[in-house]
Amino acid sequence: MAYYLRVLLVGIYFGIVLIKSDVVRWQRIHDMFLLREPYMYLVIATGIVVAGLSMALIKRANARSVDGVPIVYEPKPYHKGVIIGGAIFGMGWAITGACPGPIYAQIGAGAWPAVFTFVGAMIGLYGYAALRPRLPH
Amino acid sequence: MPSLPYNTLESKYLMIDWLLGPWPWWFSGIMIGLTVPMLYWLAGKAFGISTSLQHIGAICTPNIGFDYLSDHDWRADSWNLMLVGGIVIGGLLGAHFLSSEPLPLLPASFYSLPGILRLLVGGIFVGFGARYAGGCTSGHSITGISNLNVPSMIATAFFFVGGMLVTWGLGSWLLPG
Numbered sequence: 001m002a003y004y005l006r007v008l009l010v011g012i013y014f015g016i017v018l019i020k021s022d023v024v025r026w027q028r029i030h031d032m033f034l035l036r037e038p039y040m041y042l043v044i045a046t047g048i049v050v051a052g053l054s055m056a057l058i059k060r061a062n063a064r065s066v067d068g069v070p071i072v073y074e075p076k077p078y079h080k081g082v083i084i085g086g087a088i089f090g091m092g093w094a095i096t097g098a099c100p101g102p103i104y105a106q107i108g109a110g111a112w113p114a115v116f117t118f119v120g121a122m123i124g125l126y127g128y129a130a131l132r133p134r135l136p137h
Numbered sequence: 138m139p140s141l142p143y144n145t146l147e148s149k150y151l152m153i154d155w156l157l158g159p160w161p162w163w164f165s166g167i168m169i170g171l172t173v174p175m176l177y178w179l180a181g182k183a184f185g186i187s188t189s190l191q192h193i194g195a196i197c198t199p200n201i202g203f204d205y206l207s208d209h210d211w212r213a214d215s216w217n218l219m220l221v222g223g224i225v226i227g228g229l230l231g232a233h234f235l236s237s238e239p240l241p242l243l244p245a246s247f248y249s250l251p252g253i254l255r256l257l258v259g260g261i262f263v264g265f266g267a268r269y270a271g272g273c274t275s276g277h278s279i280t281g282i283s284n285l286n287v288p289s290m291i292a293t294a295f296f297f298v299g300g301m302l303v304t305w306g307l308g309s310w311l312l313p314g
Binding site: 003004006007009010011013014016019020021022023024025026029030032033034038039043044045046047048050051052054055057058063064065066067069071073074076077078079081082083084085086087089090092094095096097098099101103104105106107108110111113114116117119120121123124125126127128129130133135 | 244311
């Protein structure tokens with residue numbers, strides 16, 4: 001129970017951060033892909049550097065979670081979907097101004113059309129589940 | 138009397154004002170990056186969001202006949218649903234209580250039938266593409282690249298290939314009229 005509460009708190013933290021950092025606003029995503037402003041690139045790069053430094057420290061210290069579980073990153077594998085799916089995902093990101101995290105934050109913020117982005121994402125999930133055996137991996 | 142209490146109080150309010158205003162890029166980046174070690178430390182889990190779609194699909198339609206959903210043990214990953222539930226709550230708090238000047242997240246033109254249809258189609262691309270690629274901006278771009286995972290770097294490069302193709306190719310058509 002305490003475990004789920006901790007995850008919930010991280011989610012609330014991240015939801016607030018998504019709104020306050022302005023990375024869930026359609027115009028920001030549009031301006032990013034248009035190369036109109038460096039804001040999104042600077043935010044993403046800083047996020048990667050901070051997360052990367054944290055991971056380096058965690059690995060060096062062989063850190064464990066508060067429950068005593070060793071912290072180990074399991075690498076995501078390469079397959080053709082990384083390229084094809086990646087490009088398709090990028091198209092959706094540009095159209096909706098939202099990747100999965102922002103969809104949830106937009107809905108919470110009361111931007112109700114984002115509910116349709118979520119419904120679309122679920123349709124996309126079912127499409128992938130249905131086509132998966134026939135897609136190149 | 139030293140004037141310390143007054144100054145401390147004033148600076149405290151300045152800090153709150155600063156936090157309630159729009160965040161600069163470096164502060165936004167730091168706060169986003171810290172989510173990765175925070176989730177590892179508090180829950181022992183790798184930060185990622187798009188798998189939540191798979192969990193929701195597996196819960197809603199366990200007998201649909203697609204192995205991707207029927208063979209998926211969502212109970213083992215139920216923490217992920219708490220995470221996205223928290224993001225919804227955080228979105229509400231951030232937009233309505235923690236922003237001095239909230240900005241509309243979606244352009245006004247999305248609040249229309251053509252706008253909704255575009256979000257629906259774009260959403261299909263987001264859901265399909267993220268699951269086919271094995272992750273989205275959180276799992277690949279933030280968590281994957283910060284762990285120097287090469288497939289995540291390739292995925293992120295192609296997120297931008299797809300996004301730029303659509304943005305430059307469709308131009309102003311991207312904004313629903």
